[in-house]
Amino acid sequence: MRRDQRDPYATTLRATVTGVERDRDAVWVTLSDSLVYPTSGGQPHDRATMTHPGGRAEVVDAVLPAGAEATPDGAPSPVRHRIDGPPPREGDPVDLALDVERRRRHMERHSAQHLLSQALLRQDPAFTTEAVSLASADATIDVAGGPDDAQLRAALDLARSYARANLEVTPFEVDDADLAAYPLRRTPKVRGTVRLVRMGDVELAACGGTHVARTAEVLPLLARPAQRVKGGLVRLTFRAGRDATDLAQATLDDAHALARTFSAAPADLPDRVAGLRAEAKAAADAADAARRDWAAAAAHAGTDRLGVRRDASASSEADAKAHLEALRTAAAATAPAGLLRLAVASPERVHLLLTRGPDAPEVDLRPAFEAAMAQLGGRGGGPPHRVQGAAPAATLDTALDTALTTALDTVDAVLNGDRDDAPG
Numbered sequence: 001m002r003r004d005q006r007d008p009y010a011t012t013l014r015a016t017v018t019g020v021e022r023d024r025d026a027v028w029v030t031l032s033d034s035l036v037y038p039t040s041g042g043q044p045h046d047r048a049t050m051t052h053p054g055g056r057a058e059v060v061d062a063v064l065p066a067g068a069e070a071t072p073d074g075a076p077s078p079v080r081h082r083i084d085g086p087p088p089r090e091g092d093p094v095d096l097a098l099d100v101e102r103r104r105r106h107m108e109r110h111s112a113q114h115l116l117s118q119a120l121l122r123q124d125p126a127f128t129t130e131a132v133s134l135a136s137a138d139a140t141i142d143v144a145g146g147p148d149d150a151q152l153r154a155a156l157d158l159a160r161s162y163a164r165a166n167l168e169v170t171p172f173e174v175d176d177a178d179l180a181a182y183p184l185r186r187t188p189k190v191r192g193t194v195r196l197v198r199m200g201d202v203e204l205a206a207c208g209g210t211h212v213a214r215t216a217e218v219l220p221l222l223a224r225p226a227q228r229v230k231g232g233l234v235r236l237t238f239r240a241g242r243d244a245t246d247l248a249q250a251t252l253d254d255a256h257a258l259a260r261t262f263s264a265a266p267a268d269l270p271d272r273v274a275g276l277r278a279e280a281k282a283a284a285d286a287a288d289a290a291r292r293d294w295a296a297a298a299a300h301a302g303t304d305r306l307g308v309r310r311d312a313s314a315s316s317e318a319d320a321k322a323h324l325e326a327l328r329t330a331a332a333a334t335a336p337a338g339l340l341r342l343a344v345a346s347p348e349r350v351h352l353l354l355t356r357g358p359d360a361p362e363v364d365l366r367p368a369f370e371a372a373m374a375q376l377g378g379r380g381g382g383p384p385h386r387v388q389g390a391a392p393a394a395t396l397d398t399a400l401d402t403a404l405t406t407a408l409d410t411v412d413a414v415l416n417g418d419r420d421d422a423p424g
Contacts, residue, residue, distance in 0.1 A: 001173055001195060002077065004037045004046070008107055008210040011035075013096045017052070017088045018076055027087045034077040035098055038062040042132040043110050043209045047099040050083055052092045057085030059096075101242075103210065108241030109134040111169060111199070111211045112159070112218040116141055116238060118185055118203040119158040123151050128186070130233055137243035138224070142233040149226065152236060156223050166216040167200025171207075212241075220244040291322060295330035307331070307338020307357060313345045320346035324353050324388075332357050348392070352378070355386040 019030040036059055039045040045062040061082035088094055113132050120127040126145030133140045176191050188194050188206035197207045199215055212218060222244045224237040239247050255266040262272045302310035308331035314320040323344045331340045337359040344351050354369050369387035373380055380389015
């Protein structure tokens, strides 16, 4: 069993360099012993510093050669350490110092995953763990069998009860010929000497990862709402130990800071937010009504012999689009047989709409609109009867009076009956 597996709480180690390899831009170092965990089984590698006579380097990756999962006690470490910094020479002594915070968080996530996977099976044997990711604070378990929210909540509560029981976590090795004597949660993927991890009398699984000494170290244990992912699996996202404490403290700080802005307690925030949502909806409804009234008046004021030609300004992109749609509705009612030439400016762009009223002659508006967009440096499109787009750095007067008006000469002639070649 490797040292990182035997003693996951060890943080420093003196060893000897047994090999230095260069692979393109990477330098890989092997040692007589190591406490660095190599990436495996969904658990990321450790990080560490490597101090040697030639300087100090950072261990930025660690891997195992194929078939090196089991290591006899006292054998040289098979772990390959990728370093960033001056490389040592073969035979050099090195001092390894582990990134303890990273290791502890990985231990807590991995041990919590075991408890959750076991608790899911206790809910239903179909709720097997198909994949895990422990690479970030938001660790995940992909579960088969389609557990619903109530079943996931029950499994979470059960896992918490295992953690609160402060069960002893014990790693040990057995020969694969003896595995039938052990009630394992899942079938091992390795052969020969197999490392098992026992958590009290509730969890027993083959695993090569690092784990806490007692299950209470994974507390608090929190979970986000589950989501369905590919393959019909349900993804449970959880936080454990330090990761969960960080999230809980940040959430509490944010809740108190937000509550102070309302001169309220955090417990009052749901009611305050509900009140704000009601006020916002009422304001939005009033704004929509005012926009419709304004659009009706603006459409009447902009009516000419061809239909409605109108411009306006808005304070944001969203308002510009809402203004344009309100103008279109009002203009179509005001001049059902006319051509609607509308523009609304936001601080960033001018939004343009060219469309026919419902009773207007059929004419393809796209060539005219494309000519306008080309002159304005904008983009847009649509079906023959309705084209819409936006142009940057243009004024309303430029959009309507110059580019759009010039481009519409042919359309104007068709709508006035001056030409009989209206495209259909």
